[in-house]
Amino acid sequence: MREQLKLLQGTLDVLVMKALAFGPRHGYAVAQWIRRSSDGDLEIEDGALYTALKRMEKRRWLASEWRVTENNRKAKYYRLTPAGETQLKAHTKTWSAYAGAVFRVLRSGAGEGGK
Amino acid sequence: MSTWRSKARKLFRVGRFMGTDAVEHELDQELRFHVESTIEALIEEGLSAEEARAEATRRFGDLGSYAKTLAALDKQRVRRQSLADRVAGVRQTIRHAARSLGRxxxxxxxxxxxxxxxxxxxxxxxxxxxxxxxxPPDGVRDADQIRRVLVEREFMGRRVTQSAITYPDLQDLTAARAFEEVAGVAGPRSWTMGYGVEARGVSVEMVSGSYFHLLGAEARLGRLISPEDDDYTRNGVAVLSHSAWTRHFGRDPDVLGRELSLDSGRFIVIGVAAEGFNGIDLSPIDIWIPLKQGANLWQSGPWETERGFYFIEAIGRLAPGSSDEAAEVETTLLHRRGRAEDPRYDRNAVITLAPIQRARGPWESGxxxxxxxxxxxxxxxxxxxxxxxxxxxxxxxxxxxxxxxxxxxxxxxxxxxxxxxxxxxxxxxxxxxxxxxxxxxxxxxxxxxxxxxxxxxxxxxxxxxxxxxxxxxxxxxxxxxxxxxxxxxxxxxxxxxxxxxxGEAPTSTRIRKGLLVVQVAFSVVLLVGAGLFVRSLSAVAQVDLGVEPRGLVTVSLDFGEDPAARPQGTVDAPPPVSSQEATELYQLALERLRALPLVRSASVSAFPIFTGVIRSTIRVAGADSIPISPYGGPYINWVDGEYLRTAGISLLAGRDFQNFTPGDAPVMVVSQLMADVLWPGESALGKCVYVGNADDPPCSEVIGVAEEFRRSVTSERAMQYFVPLSRRSPREMLVRVDGDAEAALGPISEVLRGLDPRIRFSSVGTMEQRLDPQTRSWRMGATLFSVFGLLALIVAAVGLYSMLSFGVEQRTREMGVRWALGASVANVASLVLGESLRLTAFAIALGLALSVWASRFVGDLLFEVSPTDPKILAGAGGLLMCVAMVAALGPSLRMARLDPLVVLRSE
Incomplete structure (x- = not known):
């Protein structure tokens, strides 16, 4: 269970950064984007999402500022910093490699093992 | 709509957990927006307000713990950020300032x-x-725990503090428990090292075996002198200073084991001290040798057992926890116990301790x-x-x-x-x-x-x-x-x-004028100081010692034959050169030197000049005793016939020894002071003085009266007399040369070098070099005061100039108006000039007052100059006034040349 959570945390960072790769968004928009992009399969607590945002902001991967939304309400917008963009690229790469490797193992047949 | 919102607000009152801090307030707002947006969206999807709120809460997770985590993260970030901002701000300010300075x-x-x-x-x-x-001296460990041991005692009716003690006294001190360790050091002595062309003068210090350990000194090479070297039955050992190793041995690592001939002893190099280490004093040391091995070459007498050979200075390292007072009491008791059987010694002698820095002890140098x-x-x-x-x-x-x-x-x-x-x-x-x-x-x-x-x-x-x-x-x-x-x-x-x-604000003008007054006043003080020291120096330089130092070279010879040059089979040390031989060698040297074209005359004396001794046996015919003179002396020196002429000691009456030959009736030349003291109101010529022990004639007849003679620049005139050199062997040679004495040193050394194998080393120097240390403190004061005074003068002049230029710039309009109203060029220029000169005059007066006040503290440092010498005060003030006028001239002229029409139009 703990293993899964840890994995989820690292994953969450990449997802959040990906959400911001298209431009500044507020936290609610990030949550919405992740929910929609995964067709609701990824169930992430909003609290965890904000923790990820704040943690990455502290690391200066993200920067934030208050802006006015389309509905004329004040919201805090996050955006990727140059450092964040570098991180996103690096994370995407390792994640793809990792996921690919796991995927290959899962797909491999029993016959191959017997050779 | 508004109802659920207020309810949501109530539910998500994040602020409840976080207080009213700005960071928390922002977080509160951010999360509130999130939850409200979620609820709105859910309601749009068809949920009831109640359901939407429940769903939003569920989606957020454990609000309480998340709120704490988020607030903590935000606070950390803000703290870090504010620090970074501050650093960036400072950097920006500095960048700005640098750019503005660059402009x-x-x-x-x-x-x-x-x-x-x-x-x-x-x-x-x-x-x-x-x-x-x-x-503290370099290379010394925990120097603040090291003390110099001084003895305060009654001696010849006076209370004296002395650093020199005898070897038995040193032994007494080693028992002190207040000291962790005690060491003795003697010297430095100028000795000759080596023979022949390799011979050179070195400065040698003799130390007890505990010396290096006490100081915590480290060796660069080999080992240092240790307690087992306190033994003259063993081979002599020597430690080189790093600078001597560099200068004389080219940092040769194979120097260890080399045998050095120092004076008439042989010493084997066992080590090189760490770079920078020079012992406890500041005069440069070349070589250290063990006290027990070296002192025998220096002291001819039972220095180890008798308490009459004062040549050792003691130092001690305080034991942990012991105080100066405790150490003084303990060592005083030890010292008095050791001296208990000496009836002539002061029973109330006291030991006092001083820091290792000699200048912080009782004898601060000029x-x-x-x-x-x-x-x-x-x-x-x-x-x-x-x-x-x-x-x-x-x-x-x-x-x-x-x-x-x-x-x-x-x-x-x-x-x-x-x-x-x-x-x-x-x-x-x-x-x-x-x-x-x-x-x-x-x-x-x-x-x-x-x-x-x-x-x-x-x-x-x-x-x-x-x-x-x-x-x-x-x-x-x-x-x-x-x-x-x-x-x-x-x-x-x-x-x-x-x-x-x-126009400039009046307060600001006052401040800037004040600063200028400060500058000028201090400059006056420095110039007065410079004047006082320069006058002292020139007074010192004009002191008539009785000799003419310019063009005078002093030579002393060190004798000893290189044992290696002796025939095979002779292993004994060479016999010392007898006094007869020494006299012959000096005579030989004299002849050769006199043959040099640049040498005008050369002579020898039994004592180095200025160091003659007092002879207690002197008596004057017809008088019971020599009157006690406050001037010291009478000092005797044995000199040859050329001496007075060579030294430049002129005769006021009578003749000198030029025609004296051994066997003639004994004669003498006395200094004017001596003549005046012994025979007041009479001519000294022809008077009779007994110099030797015996009462029987012949007494020495006074054949000449020489000019005043001083033993040092600062001492009073001394009673001095000269008698012909006959039986005594010479110790010093004086050579008067044509032209620069410095230039003659080379040729003279050259003549002496190949003269005789028994002449080991010759110390050749100018008289001015020898007198130099006596006038050094004044020279230092005069040089540096002048440099600083000049610096101050330049800075003050620049300050005055810039102040006036600025003033002109600021007041251009006012001047234009004055001009337009009919003031003449001279009027306007004199306005500027007058103002600046008034200010300067005030500052100079202030500076002079300050100098007079401060002068009472420097009186002791000056030489025959009153600290309030009116000429110097006037000179300093006048000089500054001139500088002020020159500085003011430029701006005043610029002002005078302004075209009033242009000035007024520019408004």
């Missing part, structure tokens, strides 16, 4: 140069004072007193420099007033503005400080090589000097930016924003 390079360079000189003077003096007074004074003088130079910089910055600040006012109107904070001025000052001072280190390195080398030749300086700019320089730079920055910063932050906005050239 007026001439001013910046001028200020940096002013600082470099002001701070450099301080760094240089600190370096010297640190070496002479503050810093040099270090002068150095301390010069340290204070350097501080004054810095004050003048800082006042000048402050003035320049103030003037520039005034020119920039409109710019500043605009900035303030645009909302820049005064703190930022002050920070900006401070940053400017700091940049200038630190750059000045860096340049000052170069000044100190250069100045320090100059001082040490010209004025403090015999003080061991391993390094001029040490870490301590760098630290000091940095601290002084900060101080200079503070001093010089305090007023400009205050001025910048308190402008009269309305006044400054108005167009046109606003």
């Amino acid at each position: 007026s390079p001439a001013l910046s360079i001028g200020i940096i140069a002013t600082f470099a000189l002001g701070i450099g003077a301080n760094a240089t003096m600190f370096s010297v004072i640190d070496r002479l007074l503050l810093r 040099e270090s007193v002068v150095a301390r004074w010069l340290g204070g003088v350097a501080m004054i130079v810095l004050l003048i420099a800082a006042a000048n910089v402050a003035n320049l910055l103030l003037a520039r600040g005034l020119r920039r007033r409109r710019e500043v006012a605009v900035r303030l109107a645009l909302g820049i904070s005064r703190g930022r503005l002050i920070g900006f001025v401070a940053a400017e000052g700091l940049i200038l001072a630190v750059m000045g400080g860096v340049a000052a280190l170069a000044v100190a390195e250069w100045g320090g080398r100059l001082i040490t090589s010209l004025l403090l030749e015999d003080v061991y300086f391993s390094q001029v700019v040490t870490g301590r000097v760098v630290l000091f320089t940095f601290a002084v730079s900060i101080l200079a920055a503070l001093l010089s930016t305090l007023l400009p910063a205050l001025q910048a932050s308190r402008p009269d906005l309305v006044q400054d924003l108005r167009s046109g050239n606003p």
Whole structure:
């Protein structure tokens, strides 16, 4: 269970950064984007999402500022910093490699093992 | 809609967990927006308000714990950010300041140069004072625990403090429990090392076996002298100083085991001391040898057992936990016990302890007193420099007033503005400080090589000097930016924003005038100081010793034959050169030297000049005793026939010994003082004096009266008499040469070098070199006071000039109006000139008053000059007045040449 959570945390960072790769968004928009992009399969607590945002902001991967939304309400917008963009690229790469490797193992047949 | 919102607000009152902090408030707002947006979206999807709220809560997770985590993260970020902001702010300010300084390079360079000189003077003096007074000798561990042991006792009716003790006294001290360790040191002595062409003079110190261990000294090579070397039955050993190893042995690592001939002894090199180590004193040491092995070459007598050979100085390292008082009491008891059987010795002798820095003990040298004074003088130079910089910055600040006012109107904070001025000052001072280190390195080398030749300086700019320089730079920055910063932050906005050239605010003018007065007044003080020292120096130089030092060379010979040059099979040490041989060798040397074309005359004496002895057996025919004279003496010296002429001692009456031959009736020449004391009101010629022990005639007839004779520059005239040299062997040769004595040293040494194998080494030097240390403290004072005084003068002149130029600039309009109203060119120019001269005169008066007040403290350092010498005071004041006039002339003329029409139109 703990293993899964840890994995989820690292994953969450990449997802959040990906959400911001298209431009500044507020936290609610990030949550919405992740929910929609995964067709609701990824169930992430909003609290965890904000923790990820704040943690990455502290690391200066993200920067934030208050802006006015389309509905004329004040919201805090996050955006990727140059450092964040570098991180996103690096994370995407390792994640793809990792996921690919796991995927290959899962797909491999029993016959191959017997050779 | 509003109901669920307020309910959501109530539910998500994050602030409940976080207080009212701004960070928490923001977080509260951010999360509230999130939850409200979620609820709105859910309601749009068809959920009831109640359901939507429940779902939003569920989606968020454990709000309480998340809120805490998020707040903590935000706070960390903000803290980090604010620090980064502050750093960035400071960097930006510094960048700004640097750019602004770059825009007026001439001013910046001028200020940096002013600082470099002001701070450099301080760094240089600190370096010297640190070496002479503050810093313990290099290479010594925990020097603050080491004490010099001094004896205070009654001696010939006077209370004296002496550092020299005897070997048995030293042995007594070693029992002290208050000391962890006690060591003795004797010397340094100038000895000859080696033979023939390799012979050279070295400075040798004799130390007890515990010396190096007590000091915690380390060896660069081999080992140092240790207690088992306190043994003269063993082979003699020697430790080289790092500088001697470098100079005489080219840092040869194979020097260990080499045999050195020192004086008439042989010593094997066992080690080289660490670089920089020079023992407990500052006069450079070449070689250390064990006391027990070396003292036999020096002391001919039972120095080890009898308490009559005072030649050792003792040091001790305080045991942990023991105090100076305890150590003094204990060692005093030990010392008195050891001396209990000596009836002539003072029973109330007391041991006192002094720090390892000799100058902090009871005998502070003239040099270090002068150095301390010069340290204070350097501080004054810095004050003048800082006042000048402050003035320049103030003037520039005034020119920039409109710019500043605009900035303030645009909302820049005064703190930022002050920070900006401070940053400017700091940049200038630190750059000045860096340049000052170069000044100190250069100045320090100059001082040490010209004025403090015999003080061991391993390094001029040490870490301590760098630290000091940095601290002084900060101080200079503070001093010089305090007023400009205050001025910048308190402008009269309305006044400054108005167009046109606003007049200067009266307070600011007063401040700048005040700074100028400070500069000029201090410059006067320094010039007076310089004058006093220069006068002292010239008075010292004019002291008539009775001899003419210019063109005089002194030569002393060291005898001894190289054992290696003796025939095979003779293993014994060579027999010492007899006094008969020595006399012959001196005669030989005299003949050869007289043959040199540049030598005018040459002579020998039994005692080096100025060092004759008092003979207690002297009696005057017809008188019971020699009258006790307050002048000292009478001193006797045995000299040959050429001596008086060679030394430049002129005869006031009678004749000298030129025609004296051994076997003639004994004769003498007396100094004028001696003649006056012994035969007041009579002619001394023909009088009869018994010099020897016996009462029987013949007595020595006085055949000449010589001019006054002094034994040193500072001592009173002495009673001195000369008798012909006959049986005694010579110890010193005087050679008078044509032209420069310095140039004659080479040829003279050359003649002596190949003369005879028994002449081992000749010390050849000029008389001026020998007299040099006597006048050094005045020379140091005169040189540095003059340099500092000149520096101050230049800085003050620049300050005066810039102040006046600025004043002209500021008052151009006023002058234009005056002019337009009919004032003449002369009127206008004299207005400017008059004002500046009035100010200068006031400052000079202040400076003179300050000098007179301060003069009472320097009286002791001066030589035959009154500290309130009116000529010097007038000279210093006059010089500054002239400089002020020259400085004021330019701006005044510029003003006088202004075209009133142009001035008025420019409004």
